Amino acid sequence: MSVRLVFLGRLADVAGVSAKEVAPGPLTDLLRGLPAGLLSPRVKLALNGMLVQAEGLVLDSGDELAFLPPVSGG
Amino acid sequence: MSVRLVFLGRLADVAGVSAKEVAPGPLTDLLRGLPAGLLSPRVKLALNGMLVQAEGLVLDSGDELAFLPPVSGG
């Protein structure tokens, strides 16, 4: 099994897709094959529906990691 | 023609009627024939739809004078 990356909001435009399957491993490795700008201090991450920090994150097969840009205002 | 007195809210209970026709004249004279308690600092008066003061009020024929107790809260 692979890891599923999900890109919300404008990050889907940055990534070029709204979701992508990649091989398991450290987040830093996974990001190497992706466009720059997906991670920033304003982008939050959710691993299997729970907010997590990017530092030291390692993805296992079956995991879903979502990239969440700031939510839109009213 | 006569003067029409209108009693709102609990003042209709005080007056025993919700409206009454009386002869024109000074308010003090008209009140003599009515139960006590219709006038107090908390009761406002409207003459022909305009708020007025009780002092010195004289009613002409065709006038409508309304006795308005404090309005009910929410």
Place this chain on the structure above:
Amino acid sequence: MAADIRLLDQAFDPGAALAAFADAHQRAGGVTSFLGQVRGGDDVEALDLQHYAPLTLPGMEALGEEVLARWPLDGVLIWHRVGEMLPGDSIVLVAAAARHRRDAFEAADYAMDHLKSQSWFWKREKRAGQWHWIEPRVQDHADLARWNDPPEA
């Protein structure tokens, strides 16, 4: 017509009124509303609201104009029942349509505070078959004071 002010002697459907008001103000991003209804589950069997025609509707219309002058609104609605009502019946519906949410909230809140405390309605409740007049509530004066208005005349 930016102000929709009505004194109603028959039951009204607040959902339909709100939907029509929102439709009529599609340029507004938001509509805040307050619906007051006769409480069920109390021992109140019926509610009776009296008004005084020469003052009550003109007073509501003046309140509508005041609200429109005080906030940038697309529209305001103030509907009030009079007469005898049963538990669950709608008494009052106030709605404000605005481009900005905060304006809509403040305008509806202000309209309700002033409607409750400064409008010409006298209310009585029937409990155990007996009618009782309702006196002013201290809370209404505290609500009014929030707006820093001049004291009541």
Place this chain on the structure above:
Amino acid sequence: MAADIRLLDQAFDPGAALAAFADAHQRAGGVTSFLGQVRGGDDVEALDLQHYAPLTLPGMEALGEEVLARWPLDGVLIWHRVGEMLPGDSIVLVAAAARHRRDAFEAADYAMDHLKSQSWFWKREKRAGQWHWIEPRVQDHADLARWNDPPEA
């Protein structure tokens, strides 16, 4: 069930929703509501709201529970559309039913402020055939600050 929280991918009728909510809470004296709709008359041709299923509805449900814990309410309703909408379509309906008017106003106001700024929705607008993502608004943070909440995580 005191909290009625829904994420809807089809158009809904806000008037019918409000009427049903008020009927379901007849013990409440008042229902405050806020309806947000896609503005007409602008150059916005369509609005698209994205959500992220593992977070969005759970976040709304948590907000509903928080509102119920913070004010003495008979019920709270939070309905939010996702997907593509046209001008005039309803986006969000929030309603709070309470015995006391002030509680109903504050609860609905709080729910809207937190829904707009802390819920997981991403919005884009279509103008002249092109989609544009909408960024956070400074006003939302000012609205939130009114409640003296701890800063956002």
